[in-house]
Amino acid sequence: xxxxxxxxxxxxxxxxxxxxxxxxxxxxxxxxxxxxxxxxxxxxxxxxxxxxxxxxxxxxxxxxxxxxxxxxxxxxxxxxxxxxxxxxxxxxxxxxxxxxxxxxxxxxxxxxxxxxxxxxxxxxxxxxxxxxxxxxxxxxxxxxxxxxxxxxxxxxxxxxxxxxxxxxxxxxxxxxxxxxxxxxxxxxxxxxxxxxxxxxxxxxxxxxxxxxxxxxxxxxxxxxxxxxxxxxxxxxxxxxxxxxxxxxxxxxxxxxxxxxxxxxxxxxxxxxxxxxxxxxxxxxxxxxxxxxxxxxxxxxxxxxxxxxxxxxxxxxxxxxxxxxxxxxxxxxxxxxxxxxxxxxxxxxxxxxxxxxxxxxxxxxxxxxxxxxxxxxxxxxxxxxxxxxxxxxxxxxxxxxxxxxxxxxxxxx
Numbered sequence: 001x002x003x004x005x006x007x008x009x010x011x012x013x014x015x016x017x018x019x020x021x022x023x024x025x026x027x028x029x030x031x032x033x034x035x036x037x038x039x040x041x042x043x044x045x046x047x048x049x050x051x052x053x054x055x056x057x058x059x060x061x062x063x064x065x066x067x068x069x070x071x072x073x074x075x076x077x078x079x080x081x082x083x084x085x086x087x088x089x090x091x092x093x094x095x096x097x098x099x100x101x102x103x104x105x106x107x108x109x110x111x112x113x114x115x116x117x118x119x120x121x122x123x124x125x126x127x128x129x130x131x132x133x134x135x136x137x138x139x140x141x142x143x144x145x146x147x148x149x150x151x152x153x154x155x156x157x158x159x160x161x162x163x164x165x166x167x168x169x170x171x172x173x174x175x176x177x178x179x180x181x182x183x184x185x186x187x188x189x190x191x192x193x194x195x196x197x198x199x200x201x202x203x204x205x206x207x208x209x210x211x212x213x214x215x216x217x218x219x220x221x222x223x224x225x226x227x228x229x230x231x232x233x234x235x236x237x238x239x240x241x242x243x244x245x246x247x248x249x250x251x252x253x254x255x256x257x258x259x260x261x262x263x264x265x266x267x268x269x270x271x272x273x274x275x276x277x278x279x280x281x282x283x284x285x286x287x288x289x290x291x292x293x294x295x296x297x298x299x300x301x302x303x304x305x306x307x308x309x310x311x312x313x314x315x316x317x318x319x320x321x322x323x324x325x326x327x328x329x330x331x332x333x334x335x336x337x338x339x340x341x342x343x344x345x346x347x348x349x350x351x352x353x354x355x356x357x358x359x360x361x362x363x364x365x366x367x368x369x370x371x372x373x374x375x376x377x378x379x380x381x382x383x384x385x386x387x388x389x390x391x392x393x394x395x396x397x398x399x400x401x402x403x404x405x406x407x408x409x410x411x412x
Contacts, residue, residue, distance in 0.1 A: 003166055006409040012173045016412050021163040024125040028157060029082045029117040032093075036070065039077050043068045048075040048107075051084075053092040053114035056101045059135065059185055061090075070110045082117075084109050087127045089118045091134060094154030098143055100134045102127065116157075126171055128178030133165060136411045137404075166412035177410060181403070188399045195392035202385045206340040209378055211368045225374045235363030238289070238323040238334065242359070243316035246277050254278045259290050260317040263306065268339045268386075270306040273317075280315040284308045287331045289323040289338070290316065291362065299355040303345025303362070305338050307331070321362060328372050332379030337367060 003015040022028075036042050043050070047069040054066035070078065084103045092099040094114050103109065103117075111117055120127055133139055146162055147153040168174050208220040216228040234240075246258060254276025263273045270290075284290070288308040295301040305323065308314055316322050325331045344365060349355030369375060 003412050005412050007406065008410070009173065009176050012168065012170060012176075014169055016166045016168050018164055018166045019124075020161065021165050022161050024121050024130075024165070024167070026119040026121050028160075029084075029111055029119070030093075030157060031078070031082075031111050032114075034078065034112075036074060039074065041070075041074045041077070044071040044074070045069065047071040048110050050110040050112040051090065051115055052112040053095055053099070056090050056092050056099045056115055058099055059101055059131075060189075061101050061104055068110075068112070075108060075110060078110050079108075082111070084111060084117055089120070089127055089131045089134070091116050091118065093156065094149070097147055097153045097155055098134075098140055100131055102131050114154075123171075125167060126174045126178060128182065129167070129174035132178050132181045132407075133167065133411065136407045138408075138411065139163070139165060180410075181406075184399060184403050184406075188396055188403070191392045191396040191399065195389055195396060198385060198389045198392065202382065202389065205382075205385070206336070209381075210337060210340060222374065222377045225370060225377075227371060229368045229370045232367050232369060233363060234323070234338075234365040234367050236326075237329045237367055237369070238325045240359060240363055241316070241322040241324070242293075243318045243320045243322070244281075245318045246315070249277045249279065250275045251278075252276065256280050256283060256315040257313060258317045259284065259308075259314050259320055261292060261294060261301075261319055263320070264290065264292050264301065264304050265306070266300060266304065267389075268304060268306050268335065269390075270309065275317075277315055282315075283312045284314040284316060284322065285324070286311050287325075289325070289331065289335060291321040291323060291338070292319075293321055293362075294319040294354055294356045295349070296354050299346045299349045300342070302349050302355055302357055303338065303342055303365075305335055307335055319356075321359075323362075329369070330372060330375035330379045332383050333369070333375035334367070334379075336379060336382040337369075338365070341365070 003018065005016070048071075049063065050068040050070060051061065052066050055062050086103055086106045088103040090101050090103065092115050118130060120130055142163055143155055144153065146159040147155045148159070168177075205220065209218050211218050211229055218229075243259070250258065252274065255278045256276060258273050258275040258277060259270075260273045260275060263271050265271055286308060289305045290308060291303060291305045292301045323334075325334055345357055345361070348357045348361035350358070
């Protein structure tokens with residue numbers, strides 16, 4: 001039915017109403033072109049934070065970007081009579097256009113370049129609902145259509161006057177919708193924060209659980225292990241093989257998936273290459289390590305390794321190497337120590353537009369290793385950390401996909 005969303009909370013059945021956005025807005029605060037210099041003043045080292053388009057992100061304020069402060073005198077002169085309040089909706093008009101966030105508190109902020117603030121007609125529209133509505137795909141696409149400019153799109157108040165929106169008449173329904181998406185955003189933020197924390201912990205532990213700068217033992221160690229670590233070349237602890245070219249046999253479907261340069265992520269994950277072959281002289285085995293031998297740009301992927309998850313499903317393509325561990329080496333320990341020493345492989349890279357590492361460079365990489373029991377403890381520890389990172393990242397992506405779907409189906 002027209003003007004009713006596909007998905008709706010129970011208890012609400014009335015049709016939504018179409019209105020001009022600005023008919024729901026009491027006033028717009030827009031200090032376009034205002035600068036401290038034009039007010040005969042300057043920014044300060046501290047005081048009231050200025051919020052520009054660089055601070056207003058998709059649903060939150062980034063306090064680390066484009067940091068400027070104004071003292072009390074500048075604040076009073078700039079914001080007098082237009083002070084921002086907690087929950088007020090901020091909208092970026094250009095560079096970038098269309099980011100939406102809400103004022104987080106009543107501490108006082110200076111509204112700076114390319115950002116406007118809405119004062120809503122409270123009987124018609126709630127602030128939380130407006131913040132959600134402006135981030136829906138339909139409204140954003142309409143804003144793009146109304147915007148002007150080339151690569152840097154912008155929207156003016158005049159353009160906003162032509163924006164139609166469809167909203168519930170019932171403020172309670174608006175608030176239920178807004179609260180739902182606020183909670184969804186909080187869950188996304190929670191899992192992203194946990195993911196980032198796990199990544200930082202992993203980065204820290206990689207520097208502490210492996211010997212550094214010629215040391216024979218690491219700074220942090222599991223209880224019960226006291227022996228010095230031994231130095232061995234990678235070629236001694238793992239068998240090296242180069243991949244083969246399959247350019248004339250590749251297709252979008254097939255019996256075996258090719259492991260190529262696109263298969264290994266920056267964090268050592270194995271991705272689908274999307275390329276397959278039906279025949280292979282040799283397949284990879286579970287727990288084989290595959291390593292990137294060629295990379296463009298800064299060479300951040302050179303030497304990165306990933307683990308093969310099962311037997312006889314993957315085939316190695318050229319410019320990727322196989323490392324199959326020999327006896328007395330734990331593969332997850334080796335996976336961790338190689339990916340923790342990526343700077344070595346970047347230094348070994350040769351070439352201009354494309355960097356390459358040789359077999360000698362790989363096999364001569366020095367592996368500091370303890371006893372097998374300690375290797376297994378370390379390998380398991382980092383494997384569990386990787387699983388936690390993947391878990392939170394996966395939950396975060398699933399919630400983002402859910403949010404995108406519901407933004408399309410819970411609004412008209």
